[in-house]
Amino acid sequence: MELEQDSEIKLAKNGNHEAFINLIKPLELQMYSIAKAILRHDEDCADAMQEAILKAYKSLPSLRQPSFFKTWLFRILINECNTIIRRRSSMIPLLNLDEAQYDAPNPEVRIDLREAVYRLKEVSRTIIILHYFRDLPLRQIAEMLDLNEGAVKTRLHRARVTLSEWLTNHKEGEVNV
Known part of the structure; x- marks a missing residue:
């Protein structure tokens, strides 16, 4: 092959x-x-x-x-x-209230996990998506992004911490997975 x-x-x-x-x-x-x-x-x-x-x-x-x-x-x-x-x-959107609600954290806002992921910085977002949504191993993600595996693990950890903080701050809201 x-x-x-x-x-x-x-x-x-x-x-x-x-x-x-x-x-x-x-x-x-x-x-x-x-x-x-x-x-x-x-x-x-x-x-x-x-x-x-x-x-x-x-x-x-x-x-x-x-x-x-x-x-x-x-x-x-x-x-x-x-x-x-x-x-x-x-x-610049003319008027998009659905997306505007995610611009600033607000305990009253209902947070969707995917929306939170899309708020992450580019590389972290890509790593989270490839690892959790596409089930790719960290080694393969590292190759794709031209990073070493340790850097991917570090960014993945930081992204999880950030997501956890965002979601914790919205404990009154509902989280969808």
Whole structure:
């Protein structure tokens, strides 16, 4: 299987479009699953996947280790998802009361765990989503984010502490999981 993938990667690096499609096709469902966990909106998922695939195709010659193709592709996808989130957060909504209620902690506000996760900083949010929502092992997350496993563990711990504090401050509200 890995030898077959290596030969497909060689062909794709040499401009064979069919070989590139053969590499991407079996990973589309996993890509969508990761994008959906990070972005939540189907339109954003489609945009992130499309951009990630295009960037992967254009930068395929820079892939040094064919055995890391999947991790490399997922890292590109995660970066695209985070770009979309940054772009979305820099836009000023005209009036969106549903999201405005999460801007400032308030004991009267009902907190949804997913909403709390999406309030985390980019890397922490990504680690929480990949580990708890996608059940990826810390080692694989470290590879995807180009961090060492210890850094991922530390960020995961800090994110859990932050979430715990936010949720504790909302003890009168209801928490959905």
